[in-house]
Structures are given as structure tokens and as C-alpha cells.
Amino acid sequence: MKPDEIVARKLNVNGIVQGVGFRPHIYQLAHSHQVMGEIANTASGVSIHVEGSRENIDRFCKSLPSNLPPLAHITDMAEAPDTVKGLDDFSILPSTAGLMRSTLISPDVSVCADCLKELFDPVDRRFRYPFINCTNCGPRYTIIDDIPYDRCHTSMKHFAMCNPCQSEYDDPKNRRFHAQPNACPECGPRATLHGPDGGLISCENPVEQAARYLKQGKILAIKGLGGFHLSVDACNTPAVERLRRRKHREEKPLAVMSPSLKIIREYAQVTPEEKVLLTSFRRPIVLLRKKEPGLLSEAVSPRNAFIGAMLPYTPLHYLLLDQGFTALVMTSGNMSEEPIAIDNDDAFARLSGMADYFLIHDRQIYLRSDDSLVRHVASADRMIRRSRGTVPVPVFLRRPLQPVLACGAELKNTVCLTSGNRAFLSQHIGDLENSATYDFFCMTIEHMKRILDITPRLLACDLHPDYLSTRYALEQQQTGMDLIQVQHHHAHIVSCMAENRIEGKLIGLAFDGTGYGADGAIWGGEFLIADEIGFDRAGHLSYIPLPGGAAAIREPWRMAASYLYTVFGEKMMDLDLPLLREIDTKKLTFVQGMMVKGVNCPRTSSMGRMFDAVAALIGIRYTVAYEGQAALELEMLADDGESGSYPFEWLSEDGYQILPHPIIQGVVQDMEKRVSPAVISARFHRTVIGMAAALCRVIRRDSGLSRVALSGGVFQNAMLLKGLIRELSADRFEVFSHSLVPSNDGGISLGQAVCAAGVNEV
Numbered sequence: 001m002k003p004d005e006i007v008a009r010k011l012n013v014n015g016i017v018q019g020v021g022f023r024p025h026i027y028q029l030a031h032s033h034q035v036m037g038e039i040a041n042t043a044s045g046v047s048i049h050v051e052g053s054r055e056n057i058d059r060f061c062k063s064l065p066s067n068l069p070p071l072a073h074i075t076d077m078a079e080a081p082d083t084v085k086g087l088d089d090f091s092i093l094p095s096t097a098g099l100m101r102s103t104l105i106s107p108d109v110s111v112c113a114d115c116l117k118e119l120f121d122p123v124d125r126r127f128r129y130p131f132i133n134c135t136n137c138g139p140r141y142t143i144i145d146d147i148p149y150d151r152c153h154t155s156m157k158h159f160a161m162c163n164p165c166q167s168e169y170d171d172p173k174n175r176r177f178h179a180q181p182n183a184c185p186e187c188g189p190r191a192t193l194h195g196p197d198g199g200l201i202s203c204e205n206p207v208e209q210a211a212r213y214l215k216q217g218k219i220l221a222i223k224g225l226g227g228f229h230l231s232v233d234a235c236n237t238p239a240v241e242r243l244r245r246r247k248h249r250e251e252k253p254l255a256v257m258s259p260s261l262k263i264i265r266e267y268a269q270v271t272p273e274e275k276v277l278l279t280s281f282r283r284p285i286v287l288l289r290k291k292e293p294g295l296l297s298e299a300v301s302p303r304n305a306f307i308g309a310m311l312p313y314t315p316l317h318y319l320l321l322d323q324g325f326t327a328l329v330m331t332s333g334n335m336s337e338e339p340i341a342i343d344n345d346d347a348f349a350r351l352s353g354m355a356d357y358f359l360i361h362d363r364q365i366y367l368r369s370d371d372s373l374v375r376h377v378a379s380a381d382r383m384i385r386r387s388r389g390t391v392p393v394p395v396f397l398r399r400p401l402q403p404v405l406a407c408g409a410e411l412k413n414t415v416c417l418t419s420g421n422r423a424f425l426s427q428h429i430g431d432l433e434n435s436a437t438y439d440f441f442c443m444t445i446e447h448m449k450r451i452l453d454i455t456p457r458l459l460a461c462d463l464h465p466d467y468l469s470t471r472y473a474l475e476q477q478q479t480g481m482d483l484i485q486v487q488h489h490h491a492h493i494v495s496c497m498a499e500n501r502i503e504g505k506l507i508g509l510a511f512d513g514t515g516y517g518a519d520g521a522i523w524g525g526e527f528l529i530a531d532e533i534g535f536d537r538a539g540h541l542s543y544i545p546l547p548g549g550a551a552a553i554r555e556p557w558r559m560a561a562s563y564l565y566t567v568f569g570e571k572m573m574d575l576d577l578p579l580l581r582e583i584d585t586k587k588l589t590f591v592q593g594m595m596v597k598g599v600n601c602p603r604t605s606s607m608g609r610m611f612d613a614v615a616a617l618i619g620i621r622y623t624v625a626y627e628g629q630a631a632l633e634l635e636m637l638a639d640d641g642e643s644g645s646y647p648f649e650w651l652s653e654d655g656y657q658i659l660p661h662p663i664i665q666g667v668v669q670d671m672e673k674r675v676s677p678a679v680i681s682a683r684f685h686r687t688v689i690g691m692a693a694a695l696c697r698v699i700r701r702d703s704g705l706s707r708v709a710l711s712g713g714v715f716q717n718a719m720l721l722k723g724l725i726r727e728l729s730a731d732r733f734e735v736f737s738h739s740l741v742p743s744n745d746g747g748i749s750l751g752q753a754v755c756a757a758g759v760n761e762v
Helices: 022-032 054-063 113-119 163-170 206-215 237-247 261-267 272-279 315-321 344-351 435-452 468-479 488-499 550-554 556-574 578-582 585-597 607-617 629-637 661-672 677-703 718-730 745-761
Strands: 007-016 036-042 045-052 073-082 090-092 191-194 220-223 228-233 285-289 306-310 328-332 357-361 373-377 380-385 395-401 404-406 416-425 458-462 482-486 506-516 522-530 535-541 649-652 656-659 707-711 734-736
Touching (some): 007 054, 022 054, 022 090, 191 206, 206 220, 220 344, 237 328, 272 285, 344 357, 373 718, 435 468, 458 468, 458 745, 488 745, 506 607, 550 607, 556 607, 607 661, 656 677, 661 677
Parallel strands (some): 036 090, 220 357, 506 707
Antiparallel strands (some): 036 045, 373 380, 522 535, 649 656
């Protein structure tokens, strides 16, 4: 080719393009299209220089976005003419630093099929090595301390590669080229087994010995990708019950891990959509309907029609499960309400009272990350907990925003940082109710600011003055950032709008358990007319007393008593209800007195509390061991074949106020007639669906709006979500709901960020 026929082009590629085999992919692509050039990681993505014939370069650029490595994702690519350098090959240059840091980081992903094949190949040098990985799999987010994503910025910097590993790492044709966690038994991390006091247990194969302990009914603390799991044999009821006692997790369902999809299908129903979720490289926990009779201990998921199951995602998991288990319980390595342990010494200190043995390794975890939890409902995958395998992939917004730090809510906390049109939600942090979780919250913010190189100009938080996240934001305000406080339910609706990339006013249904209202009351059954900037309260459940405040959340019988007193007054004690016979009369009289005097009885419009009340009224649950338990068991009980419902009505006063009287009277009448609780549950669900749809029609008549957004933790109820989407869609509403972020408070930081940016621009 004549020199004057050679042209050059510069490409700047952004997205998930580091640590995912992108550069060797481009190397191979360049050779196949006969172009010369060079590629390098930069702090803003990947920079590519190519030169050759115009036709070859055009073909190269056209084919670049297709057939990418499994974990790669291009968000934007800029092309420009460049100066011909006269190169005679294509080469991969060392990473460069820059002023901007906008590259996307891959989440931690499951071990790939190629590595699994090597793992169980007796002639392979990595045979049964628990930390096998390549550019297409393994740890990413949890081992990164800075960018560019190179080994020196990960916890693998402590392990010098041996000559064979270094040769793989340096070879662009090898699938371990620049795989930063690359290692083997000679040079990489190692697993060891320890006793309850942290003392080393000498054994030939720590993983196989750990499996023997599990088969003996022992509890193991196992270090994984994002932290420790506490594990027992899921078929061993005494072991599961002992784990529950030690962890103080009396009834909340426990997740399980099985070696194969085939085995999961022996104890759970798996739809085609759920199969895709289970086998994806993200490997979330997937909520599946149980098969009866079940192979697993009933103590794993008591009084629940579903079980949370996942497939192995690390080679260590595969090696453990290869020892003949149907399933292992894999629950977070912590005492309930604390962050999961990630450091070996911390695990010995905090988990020694729970675990009989520890299976650990010496690769550091820089940032803890719980397992993600997903359920497929109403033709979409619904995030319940967005964490390992998904974070830090951003939510792409409809427009660029100035940098915002949104601090989230109190329960199921996440934080959100925005940069341009990207919203980076953190992994699940948890309930901000103790100092350990608050420290994790603060550490997560600083870590994300560093690795994403985002310096926020705006702060966003909840209106509630006592949330630790609000207090943090108020303290940070002293650094000069503007603070915007966002009403809880407005943030819920805007989070749904943001992930669906829509703008303008719509009808927002925000149904949850608790949220600080603009009037100081506790909201949660809200019909809003909202956009990104503000909202009007078009309707809500009528206020009723919350006797004892937080005590009423832990004891749903109090909510039942509140509704009974609101509807029947002092005659409530004359009703023929199991609740009134089974709850101590002194307690009922005391609570009734609180409501009469208005002592420690804040007002609430919460839909979640109404579900709690009905669950207690029909005798399902008087007290709860975890948040949402009463409502969950009410949903589990509902008779799918029931078509009846209860009457409902509202007052046109200060917006539309939905009265509890006809609904509660209907439930009580059915109870006194000895109607099955399963039928009553179904009728109540159908009533809420019908009532919500009817009020949406009235609001549409008043406002002309025909779009509806559904958000809030109550919409984790599949019966309610499916029924309301179906009813509204049939009535020509355009319905938006959550799939990318949780509908519960785990997604609220996204709404806070978008609201704050919008308000600040006005």
C-alpha cells in the first residue's frame, strides 16, 4: 500500500471496557481487518489509534461494537482523524492516567465455563484451584481501590505472578491477558481452614475438610467475593435451626445455593425467565416457588411459598458443592442488622459465636457486597436487593445532571452518585440503625467518590430529621455543598421515572410502610401528581393512629386494634374476632386508652400498615420477626381462585381521603361468618387493586394525566403489582414500574438525586 493511501483514526471508547478482555478483543479485531495501531487504558476509558486503508479502517470501526467480550459494554464511542505514525503492527500500550475518570467498572461476576472446565481437569495446572479466573470472570468491583483498573490498584497487588501466569498476562492472544486477578496455586491466594478461635487447622485440602464439617451439621463461615457467608447443609434441620438461633434470625427466609439448575428444579419451580436469571453471569439469588413436598429443611423458608436460590459463582463454591450437597444455606456473615464481615480478623471476632469453623482466604476484599436478590413478576425482572453482580453498573438517565450525592433512606439504604447521564447506585448498605452500618455507609461514599472520581456539588437526603443519612448530609453541608431535602414518597416516584427515562407530570402511587410526610405525619398510601421538581398530594389513605409508634410495626396486632377502634370505636371489644380473644385484654385496653388520649399515637396513612392490620385481623401474624413479614404471609395465603372484593369509598377533602370503614367492616363480617382467611386475603388484595385503579381514573378525570408510576416497598407484593398493572393497562393507562432498581427504599437514592438536580436548576 502506498503511503499516501494510508489514513489514521483515533477512537475514544467509554463504558465497561477495562478488565473485561476488551483490549485483546480489539487486538484480534485489528489483525482480522489488517489495520495497524495501538490501544491503551485511560482514566476515561480506552484510547485506540488505528491506521491502514480507509476501507479496512471503516470495516474495523463498524465491527467494533459487535461481538464484544461477555462483560464488555460500550456506552459511547468518539471517532476523529489522526496523524499517521507509520506503525507496522498493532500493540497494547501501558495504561495512562488522565484528568478525567469516567470509565465504568465491571461488577463481580461468576466463574466462566472455560475456567470451570480447567478447574475440574486433572491435567490442568489450576486443577481444583479455588481462585481460578480470566478476563471474562471473577472479582472486579470488590477488589478495586482506584482506576485505571490495573493490578496495582487491586487487592491482587500483594501477589507477584509466577512466570507462567506472567506469560499469560502479557500475551494478547491469551484469555488471561491483563486479567488483573490472574493467579495459580504457585503464586496466588490460598484457602485455609480455621477453628472457632481463629486457630489454623492443618489439613491437606481445606475445602474438602470444610465439606466434611458441613455434612456433620457444623456451621461454617465462608469467605466469598463480597464478604463472608454463614453456611450449613440446607437438608439438615437441626443445623439450620442452630444457625438461626446463633444469628438471631428466627424466621426470615435463608438463601440457598445448589450445584446445578437440575438440582434446583428438584425443590423449586423454575420458569424460562427464572432460568435466565439463575444462569446469568450476575448469579443473583432468585425467588422461586417451592415444590411440595420439599427436599430441603422447612426451617430454611418457613411459612413461605417461595425460596431464594442461587447457583455457585466462585470456583470455591463449585468445589464445596461438588462434595455431594443438594443445597447449602448461604446467608450473610453477620449478626442480624450488622454489615457482613469482609476482613479475616473481623470475621474471627464477630462470627466466632456463630461459626464452628472458618474457610477463609488471603485475598483482601476492599468493599463488601451482599448477594443481589431478584424476582420475576409481571413480565419483568424485579430487583429486591441490587448488589453483587450488578453494582457498579450505572442507571443511564434521560439527560446529564450535575454531580449529586444522594444519601438514601434509613432502611435498605443505598447511596447514589451522578456523573453526566449516569447514576451510580451503591451496593446494598443495609438499615442505618447502628454505628457499624453507618461506618460502612460513610466508607462506601468515600470509596465510590474515589474510584468514580466524582466530586459532588449537591447533596440530597430525606426530610426525616432523625435518619442517620439525613444527619450525615447536614454535617456535609458545612463543606460548602448545597443541600436539598426530598420528601420520601416523591423520591420513590421520581426513582421510577428516572429508571424509565421519562419526564413530565404523572400520577404516582407510592405505597410503603413508613415515610416522613410534608405535614410531619407518617405517609405511605399516597396518590401524587408528580414530576422531577415537585408534587401535589392528590389522595391518600385516611390517617389512623400508630399506637406506640415503632412498636406498632413490630406488633401488627396494634395496627389491627387501631383500625378496629377507628371503624367501630369502643364497640370494637364486642366483636367476635380471634385477635380479641388471643391478645391480652389488658394490652388491648391499654392501646385503646392510648388512642382515646392521643398519647404516643402518631398519625399514619401507610398502606403497609393496613396490610399488617388485615394480617393480624384474620389471625395470620400478631407480631413479626422481620420487616414486612405480616404482609408477606398475607400474600402467601391468598386464594388465587377467589373473585370477590370489599366495597371502598373516599371523601373529597384535602384531596381524596380513602376511608378504611367499608374495607375493615367487610373483613370483620367475613371473619365473624368464619370465611376462610385465604379467601379474605384474596378479597382484600382485589379491593386494594380495584380501589387504587378507581382513584387513578378519578385523578385522570381531574388532571388529564394518563401515565402512572408505581413505587414503594408494598409493590414487592406480586399479587398487587400484577393485578394493578393489568387493571390500569386495561383502562388505557400507561404504567411504569421498577426493574433496574428496587421499588423499596433500596432505590430511593436515585429519586433523591434526580429531584435535587431538578430543583437546583429551577
